[in-house]
Amino acid sequence: MSFSLQVKDELVKIEQKNxxxxxxxxxxxxxxxxxxxxxxxxxxxxxxxxxxxxxDLLKELCSVSGxxxxxxxxxxYTVEVKNPVYASRIMSYFGHEKSETSLRINFSNFIxxxxxxxxxxxAFLACGAVSSPEKDYHLxxxxxxxxxxxxxxxxxxxxxxxPKTTMRKGYYVIYFKDSETIEDCLYIMGAGRSMxxxxxxxxxxxxxxSANRRANCETANIEKTVAAAxxxxxxxxxxxxxxxxDFLSDGLREMAEIRFENPDASLGELAEMFDPxxxxxxxxxxxxxxxxxxxxx
Numbered sequence: 001m002s003f004s005l006q007v008k009d010e011l012v013k014i015e016q017k018n019x020x021x022x023x024x025x026x027x028x029x030x031x032x033x034x035x036x037x038x039x040x041x042x043x044x045x046x047x048x049x050x051x052x053x054x055x056d057l058l059k060e061l062c063s064v065s066g067x068x069x070x071x072x073x074x075x076x077y078t079v080e081v082k083n084p085v086y087a088s089r090i091m092s093y094f095g096h097e098k099s100e101t102s103l104r105i106n107f108s109n110f111i112x113x114x115x116x117x118x119x120x121x122x123a124f125l126a127c128g129a130v131s132s133p134e135k136d137y138h139l140x141x142x143x144x145x146x147x148x149x150x151x152x153x154x155x156x157x158x159x160x161x162x163p164k165t166t167m168r169k170g171y172y173v174i175y176f177k178d179s180e181t182i183e184d185c186l187y188i189m190g191a192g193r194s195m196x197x198x199x200x201x202x203x204x205x206x207x208x209x210s211a212n213r214r215a216n217c218e219t220a221n222i223e224k225t226v227a228a229a230x231x232x233x234x235x236x237x238x239x240x241x242x243x244x245x246d247f248l249s250d251g252l253r254e255m256a257e258i259r260f261e262n263p264d265a266s267l268g269e270l271a272e273m274f275d276p277x278x279x280x281x282x283x284x285x286x287x288x289x290x291x292x293x294x295x296x297x
Contacts, residue, residue: 002132003130003131003132003133003134003194003197003198004128004129004130004131004132005046005047006194006197007124007130007186007189007191007194008045008047008050008124008125008128009047009049010190010191010193010194011121011124011125011189011190011191012047012049012050012053012125013049014121014190016118018112018114019061020110020111020112020115021112021114021115021118022057022060022061022118023061023093023094023109023115024109024110024111024115024116024118024119024122025057025118025119025121025122026054026057026058026061026062026122027094027106027109027119027122028118028119028120028121028122028123028124028125028126029043029053029054029057029122029123029125029126030043030054030090030094030122030126031094031103031105031122031123031126031148032122032123032126032127032141032143032148032152033054033126033127034078036091036103037087037091038084038087038088038091038098039084039087040080040081040082040083040084040087041066041080041081041087041090041091042078042079042080042081042082043066043078043079043126044076044077044078044079045076045077045125045126046075046076046077047077048077050077050125051068051077051078051079052068053125054066054079055068055079058079058081058090061093062086062089062090062093063089064081064086064089064090066079066080066081067079067080067081067082094106094109095108095109102145102146102147102148103145103147103148104147104148104150104151105119105148105151105152105154105155107155116155116158116159117159117188117189117190119155120155120156120159120185120188120189121189121190123141123152124141124189127141127142127143128140128141128142129142130182130186133179133197133198133201133202133205134201134205137176137177137178137179137182138175138176138177138182139175139176139182139185139186140173140174140175140176141173141174141175142168142171142172142173143171143172143173143174144170144171144172145172146172148172149165149172149174152174153165153174156174156185159188160184161176161181161184161185161188162181163175163176164176164177179198179202182198183195183198183199186198229259229263229264229265231291232259232287232290232291233259233260233263234294235290235291235293235294235295236256236259236260236290236294237260238294238297239256239290239293239294239297240256242297243297245257248290248293251286252286252289252290252293254274255283255286255287255290256290258270258273258274259287259290267280267283267284268280270283271283
């Protein structure tokens with residue numbers, strides 16, 4: 001199951017007790033359905049339970065029975081109300097009139113503090129989608145009409161969400177890309193479990209990215225150390241072949257032996273190997289002297 005279907009499955013299972021919130025939920029589903037007019041009302045979903053919820057709410061609140069159909073492939077469930085008498089009953093129930101020139105949200109349908117949350121839940125069930133947090137952070141509502149999309153932006157903004165908008169394939173897309181805003185939207189809609197799932201995925205990704213950054217940093221440091229050590233090792237080998245290490249002073253001979261035995265050690269690590277330890281600058285000075293001696297041979 002995709003993360004988007006998981007969210008919708010969670011939303012469908014929420015038990016709405018207040019009649020006003022049930023009305024707001026149905027309103028969101030109907031208003032953003034495939035068709036919402038005085039001629040007909042058509043709702044579509046990939047989730048059978050979502051289609052059944054729409055039918056149940058229509059029956060309970062509007063005394064209208066929709067016809068449920070399934071696509072030949074079994075992927076799309078459609079609830080149709082094609083009788084204009086019953087479609088008009090649904091439109092009038094939500095306070096819409098035939099004289100309206102375009103669809104907008106009728107905010108007078110929201111009675112209690114939770115109604116607008118239920119409405120957003122219904123809108124998401126009708127036209128929403130959310131990407132898996134494993135891949136990307138993206139939640140969107142795809143709306144067919146401009147004024148209706150503007151109304152939805154207003155509704156989301158009133159809930160302290162700040163959506164962005166774009167056009168895609170003739171639809172007005174209202175979307176969020178910020179992970180925290182998506183989490184807030186999921187919480188507002190009632191998808192608390194999915195919100196926590198998303199937060200957990202984000203934490204794992206952050207830990208993984210942090211570990212990768214540390215590993216990359218350590219790899220870069222090792223490569224830098226090896227690159228610096230290479231001419232030093234070559235110099236020590238040249239001195240051993242041409243003069244022998246006894247040719248060197250005690251301090252330089254000890255430095256040559258320690259570096260030769262620890263080619264991947266950093267300057268700080270080499271400094272700690274002396275007894276007593278010396279400074280990093282002392283190590284760097286001695287290694288530079290060894291390289292210069294080798295050049296002069």
